[in-house]
Amino acid sequence: MTVTPETPHERLEALPLRSARRRPAALAGLLLAGVATVAASAPQAISTTAANVEGASTSGIVIRSAPSLEQHIAERREIAVTRSSGRAALTAPGKQVVAGVAEATAEPEEEDAAETEGADSESPDASTPSGSVSGKPCASGSSVESGLSSNAIAVHRAVCAEFPSVSSYGGVRAGDGGEHGTGRALDIMVSGSTGDAIAAFVRANASKLGVSEVLWAQKIWTTQRASEGWRPMEDRGSSTANHYDHVHVTVS
Structure with missing residues (x-):
């Protein structure tokens, strides 16, 4: 079989035919795109189901138009406000907790300075007289100082x-x-009471006078065990031996 080649004229006449063959597909594509655009902007149909008086369910269709741009903006604004309120509600309890912790851990106000100093200086012998001691010779005579050590003389002159x-x-x-x-x-x-006062005075000034021991009213106090205060002594049988009629002071 012999095939005759197409002439240029025949090829030109065939071109419209080939283009026409493509037109149905192109038209179909445009038609589908238009339907999609129309469907997107068309009112939306929502299928609903409700119960009638006898309890049987009935179906219906509610037509709702697509929201406008203003409605969309209003809805987004409402959502943003709701979220902001929720965050504020969550933050408030946290602030209260932080405030509570700060209040619980806050340092108490300073006490009055005078009261604090008075409490610090308080001790079992806080009422004991102390201060400067005199080193002047005794006005009533110093004959007793003969043979005494320097510390014993200091005790005599101070008392x-x-x-x-x-x-x-x-x-x-x-x-x-x-x-x-x-x-x-x-x-x-x-x-008596004079002995109590003298014993307290000597104890209070023990470091200044070089005192190491005080005996009075059947009690003993020493610098080595000063924190124990007065300690009881055994009964030696007489007021003099038990130091009820004199305060005995030993110096180092």
Whole structure:
């Protein structure tokens, strides 16, 4: 079979035919795009189901128009306001908790300075008189100072200046094997409340006077165990032996 080649004229005539063959597909595409555009902007149909009086369900269709641009903006604004309110509601309890913690951990106000200083200075012997002590010779005489150590002399002069009504003292005793024999002890011959005051005065100024021990009214106090205060002593059988008629002071 012999095929005759197409002439240029025949090819030109065939071109419209081929283009026409493509037109149905192109038209179909445009038609579908138009339907989609119309459907997007057309009112939306919502299928609903409701119950009638007898309890049987009935179906219906409610036509709702697509929201306009203004409605869309209003809805987005309402959603944003709702979310902002929710965050504020969640933040408020957190602030309250932080405030509560701050209040609970806040340091108390400082106490009055005078009250604080008074509490710090309070001790079992807070009422004990103390302060400067006199080193001047005793106005009633210093004969008792003969043979006493310098610390024992300091005790005698301090007590004599503080309690001028007291005039009887005991110093060095010959043949005594204790502190009285070495001049490191002084007896202050008193009794009652005056003895209490003198014993307290000597204790309060022990470091200034070099005092190491005080005996009074069957009690003993020493610098080595000062924190224990007065400690009871055994009964030695007499008021003098038990130091009820004199305050005995030993110095270092």
